[in-house]
Amino acid sequence: MVNYPNGKKGIYKTDKTSASRRGMTLEKEINMTNAYYLDEGLANIHKKPTPITIVKVDYPARSAAKITEAYFQIPSTTDYNGIYRGKYIDFEAKESASKTSFPLESIHDHQISHLRDITKHGGIGFLIIRFTQKQVTYYVRATDLFDFLEKEKRKSIPLSWFEKKGYVIPESYVKPVDYLKIVDQLYIESEDK
Amino acid sequence: MVNYPNGKKGIYKTDKTSASRRGMTLEKEINMTNAYYLDEGLANIHKKPTPITIVKVDYPARSAAKITEAYFQIPSTTDYNGIYRGKYIDFEAKESASKTSFPLESIHDHQISHLRDITKHGGIGFLIIRFTQKQVTYYVRATDLFDFLEKEKRKSIPLSWFEKKGYVIPESYVKPVDYLKIVDQLYIESEDK
Numbered sequence: 456m457v458n459y460p461n462g463k464k465g466i467y468k469t470d471k472t473s474a475s476r477r478g479m480t481l482e483k484e485i486n487m488t489n490a491y492y493l494d495e496g497l498a499n500i501h502k503k504p505t506p507i508t509i510v511k512v513d514y515p516a517r518s519a520a521k522i523t524e525a526y527f528q529i530p531s532t533t534d535y536n537g538i539y540r541g542k543y544i545d546f547e548a549k550e551s552a553s554k555t556s557f558p559l560e561s562i563h564d565h566q567i568s569h570l571r572d573i574t575k576h577g578g579i580g581f582l583i584i585r586f587t588q589k590q591v592t593y594y595v596r597a598t599d600l601f602d603f604l605e606k607e608k609r610k611s612i613p614l615s616w617f618e619k620k621g622y623v624i625p626e627s628y629v630k631p632v633d634y635l636k637i638v639d640q641l642y643i644e645s646e647d648k
Numbered sequence: 649m650v651n652y653p654n655g656k657k658g659i660y661k662t663d664k665t666s667a668s669r670r671g672m673t674l675e676k677e678i679n680m681t682n683a684y685y686l687d688e689g690l691a692n693i694h695k696k697p698t699p700i701t702i703v704k705v706d707y708p709a710r711s712a713a714k715i716t717e718a719y720f721q722i723p724s725t726t727d728y729n730g731i732y733r734g735k736y737i738d739f740e741a742k743e744s745a746s747k748t749s750f751p752l753e754s755i756h757d758h759q760i761s762h763l764r765d766i767t768k769h770g771g772i773g774f775l776i777i778r779f780t781q782k783q784v785t786y787y788v789r790a791t792d793l794f795d796f797l798e799k800e801k802r803k804s805i806p807l808s809w810f811e812k813k814g815y816v817i818p819e820s821y822v823k824p825v826d827y828l829k830i831v832d833q834l835y836i837e838s839e840d841k
Contacts, residue, residue, distance in 0.1 A: 493765070499766055504721075505702075523716060541769060576733070578731045578734070
């Protein structure tokens with residue numbers, strides 16, 4: 456959780472270019488970014504643990520309880536939520552290996568329902584979609600996703616839609632997926648005016 | 649998740665008194681209450697899955713992936729969070745078997761740090777503490793807990809403190825732990841005036 460490159464851990468010290476992180480998964484980069492936000496007192500946003508059904512647990516003498524049978528559950532919410540400047544933040548993050556589109560089957564129906572509900576309650580809901588081959592990561596407003604789903608019957612969202620409706624998320628050495636920059640643009644700066 | 653008594657499921661139909669739920673754990677009752685809040689469009693608040701470190705997964709042919717070795721992690725946040733009327737909600741829930749006090753060791757230090765951070769960011773943070781023998785459940789503001797920890801060096805919080813500083817959470821058939829009533833009193837109603 457705390458392997459972010461703020462100098463406390465030396466892991467990334469020798470590699471200065473962001474290209475050196477190109478093998479890193481989106482999840483890991485978001486966790487690094489969230490750890491930075493947390494550490495700097497900017498926001499408190501976490502990935503939820505993977506939901507699991509535990510069937511069997513062993514309690515070996517003098518050792519920690521050991522789970523010996525468990526199964527993955529389908530998540531009923533998005534993976535990430537938290538608070539930023541008093542606002543409730545909620546999002547799902549996915550990678551697409553395709554060069555031309557993002558397959559909608561990657562997102563469960565109840566995750567979309569969840570985002571609808573969050574939005575209704577006044578939360579800031581969005582998706583983070585990375586096209587791994589293009590090395591570009593988009594912020595997509597939940598409301599724009601709902602629009603797409605309403606109008607289109609397609610099973611995937613074309614890259615051209617992301618280029619039009621999405622916001623490219625800036626990356627930096629300490630904040631590999633600096634999505635709060637986009638939240639600032641969309642919600643905070645406009646309020647300040 | 650959806651075993652709440654709104655008539656869709658018949659489980660509780662024969663037992664009309666809340667006393668019939670007395671064997672139920674606090675967690676289960678909070679989950680029922682949250683399911684009711686969600687279903688009625690009042691709030692979107694969930695329990696986070698238990699954090700687990702997965703060591704080994706088997707992929708039997710034609711079956712779901714089976715986790716065969718995993719261990720419980722110490723949680724780094726509280727168990728529950730979500731959104732209510734645009735506000736970020738965050739809390740931890742614990743039962744005390746003692747008649748006279750609540751042992752502070754039940755709450756991890758980083759859960760308290762988490763609540764401090766949440767409060768700093770403008771979220772509504774609290775504890776739900778049930779004295780099982782007394783059958784009373786208190787809502788405790790995170791800020792009141794911080795005050796106690798600052799002033800007292802005790803390892804447990806006496807019941808008398810809860811009687812003075814806590815708010816008794818009302819219970820109803822469909823909302824066994826109706827904690828949002830207290831949130832309304834403390835944050836919403838005072839805003840409306």
